[in-house]
Amino acid sequence: MATPDFIRTLRASAGTQLLWLPGVTAIPFDDDGRVLLGRRADTGTWSVIGGIPDPGEQPAACAVREVYEETAVRCVAERVVLVQALDPFTYPNGDTCQFMDITFRCRAVGGEARVNDDESLEVGWFAVDALPELREFARFRIKQAMADAPTWFDPSNTL
Numbered sequence: 523m524a525t526p527d528f529i530r531t532l533r534a535s536a537g538t539q540l541l542w543l544p545g546v547t548a549i550p551f552d553d554d555g556r557v558l559l560g561r562r563a564d565t566g567t568w569s570v571i572g573g574i575p576d577p578g579e580q581p582a583a584c585a586v587r588e589v590y591e592e593t594a595v596r597c598v599a600e601r602v603v604l605v606q607a608l609d610p611f612t613y614p615n616g617d618t619c620q621f622m623d624i625t626f627r628c629r630a631v632g633g634e635a636r637v638n639d640d641e642s643l644e645v646g647w648f649a650v651d652a653l654p655e656l657r658e659f660a661r662f663r664i665k666q667a668m669a670d671a672p673t674w675f676d677p678s679n680t681l
Contacts, residue, residue, distance in 0.1 A: 524641060528577055538616040545608070545621035547572040548585035549667035550597045550628040556647040557664055558635060559654065560592055563643050568654040570663055572623075585626040593645045596632035603627050603666040604674040627667040 532541060548571045550558040561568050571592050575584035582599035589597045604625035612618045635645050648654065650668060653661070666674050 524639075526574055526576060529574070533617060538618060540610055540618045540620060542620050542622070544575050544581065545572060545623045546575055546581050546584040546588065547604075547623055547625040547663055548589045548597070548599070548628050549603070549625060549663055550589050550593075550595060550630050551667070552630045552647055554647075554649075556649050557653070557667075558589070558593060558595060558630065558645065558647055559656075559660075560637075560642040561644040561654075563641055566643065568656055568660075570625075570656075570660045574621075581624045582626060585628060589628060590633070591639055592637075592642050594633045594636050594638040595630050597628040597630045599626040599628050601627050602673050603669070604663060606674075606676060625663045625666065 529541070529543070550571070552558070558571065559568050560571055571589050573584060573588040573591075575581055579587075585599050586597055589595055602624060604623070606623050606625075608621045608623055610618055610620040635647060637643070637645055650664065653664070656664075
């Protein structure tokens with residue numbers, strides 16, 4: 523994932539200390555019920571599409587933008603399917619971040635899936651019963667996007 527300019531500016535004064543950041547995940551489906559995934563350039567693994575909203579950018583607009591930037595597919599955000607604070611993560615350069623992820627179910631409305639930036643090695647549509655190897659993070663988000671259920675959140679931390 524390319525580091526947004528506003529985070530580079532923050533890092534200039536914050537150093538590598540923990541930054542609490544918004545994150546957005548998009549789960550786009552086509553008319554055949556297939557899900558759009560990308561094989562990440564940084565890890566070589568297949569995953570869901572996501573990114574960091576720009577300051578002032580609405581989360582749904584970020585989801586739509588990230589899908590287009592990474593895959594050239596146009597989509598619309600249909601609903602929020604998950605909100606979750608992720609565990610802190612330290613990058614190889616020592617920068618530490620913790621993301622509040624908002625996951626959206628999206629519907630593809632145009633474009634042909636292709637690698638559209640340097641963040642992906644491949645992109646493709648997959649039937650949900652024939653997914654490539656994915657981390658649990660991605661599988662859980664796809665499962666929630668397919669469910670006709672209220673937005674998921676961790677119920678263990680509520681009163």
